[in-house]
Amino acid sequence: MFRTRKYLMVLLSAVVFIFTVAFQPQKEKNEVLTKEQLGEKLFFDPILSKGMAISCASCHIPDFAFADSAAFSKGDKGTLLPRNSPSLTNLSGRTEFFWDGRASSLEEQVLGPLSARDEMDLPIDDAVERLRKNDFYSAAFQRIFKSEVNSKNVLSAIASFERTLETTNTPYDRYLDGDDKAMSPSAIRGRILFIGKANCSTCHSGEDFTADRFKSIGLFNGRELTDPGRFKITSDSSHIGVFKIPGLRNVAVTAPYMHNAMFKSLRQVVEYYNTPDKFVKNSINRDLSLGSSLNLSEGEIDDVVAFLEALTDDRFRKK
Template identity: 60%
Template sequence: MKNNKIPVLLFLSLLILFLVGFQSDDPRELTSKEKLGEKLFFDPILSKDHSISCASCHRPEFAFADTSAVSLGVSGTKGERNTPSVTNLSGRPNLFWDGRSASLEHQALQPIQNPIEMNLSIVEAVKRLNDNNIYSAAFQRIFKGPASDKNLSAALAAYQRTLETANSPYDHYINGDDHALSAAAIRGRMLFIGKANCNTCHSGEDFTADRFKSIGLYNGKDLNDPGRFAVTKDSTHLGDFKIPGLRNVALTAPYMHNGMFKTLKEVITYYNDPDAIVKNGKNRDLALSKPLGLNDQEILDIEAFLRTLTDDRFTKLN
């Protein structure tokens, strides 16, 4: 009788290696900004009480997103918005749901110093790194100087730029493999770019137009996150949020800035008839002014297509 435990143990070993990344205590293995950034990304040294890391909320097995509506920071403090994936962010002109950062370098330091996330001042973060033999040696080797806010952000940003994905069933299909998508997914793709008109906002190779839109999830009452308005103070931006990319979207539930939809089917159902789910949504985009008229099978077909955007690197972990 074959021993089935060996493949399982091998898989678990590979999974652990993937999740911890370059966690060696040998500074000689930290030979690049990317490798240093990866170690920092998984290290709780950047949180006030050493309890959480970037990867606590941006979990690799879920395409570097989270599975809760909002993540918990130090001391179990509840966050304010859903944790977005950090894959495919290279070249994005705006980051965070409200677009308050214009570069990965600026974005990288914000969760560290946010009082409801990692709650550590950048001054203290830099001091910890310079007091740590492993990190101080690594920063000297890579940046030719001690850790600073600038090279800390550079290392984290460099690692995030390695998280680009373009190896999904959808990619195989558009590159000539006619069997990469199911019949349902092929129908869903045609609906996505046709009847459902999803590609008006979710366009390009990462399926985002890099703009801000209100889809009606702000009503000033129970749904009261003003989104982009909090940054610009422009009343026309009330309820606007960054249009996220859709790559790996099947792994990043729950959805929307507040995590209000638990499944892709719920998201598509909302777009099919927003007013049936959220009444009196403010500043809702005119493209959603009337129902799409999708039937149940068409909703399932679009969901099937969205699932084909999951990169192979994540399929192996789920």
């Protein structure tokens, strides 16, 4: 009797294993996705890099508000990229993308790293062909777009996912909604400084704390600091050293900072704005608003940093 029971248990386990293995691919094949979910799947899939070594998420890591914690990300061939990977959160309302503004839509932004030689290095036509040969993706695109995989719907799917990365569940938002204790006293003082004495809101305004403009904050001197920014795109001499003003939501988890990752902490960023000449000598084309010290005290710098930390969505806050 014991042997019979033991035999039946072994047989049952084998049947369960075979059933699981046999039907798991079928479950994925029949999985019903929205366009945004399909884009998310592509975002995390290395199928879109030439050597299948990286995915979009390799440079835009979810835990860091879809930015990179490294100063410079690595491409498909292990090449270090020349600029820091910015956050992808809260981009649905933006009108220009990349540090130099060379893309005018999220779809165009997706195409950039996909086809760039030092990044994913997979021309869009090759990406389309690869996805068409994949049973899962071929079927998924047919169900969602009612057509076979093409360049337009690949970019549309990923961009649609990126548009879902909006974040408003922060201490700052709860404070605005009437919860006076949602932000610390330091952060509340920092908000007043941010709007007033520190003059941050001139560039970082609106719901996402960006004026959607370009400005030179003095990070180009033609010597040690040689990235001319938007000038490489426009060839307009007034754009030398000019970069896109990023939004500040979730900024506390996206270190290091600036296009060249020169600042390792938010405090260093605020200290730079307070006394820029101590950090960069002989700046070229620096904006006139940064012509003199802000005269922030050490305590006031702490308060501004506390306010910036209060812009972090709960999904990214450390437990």
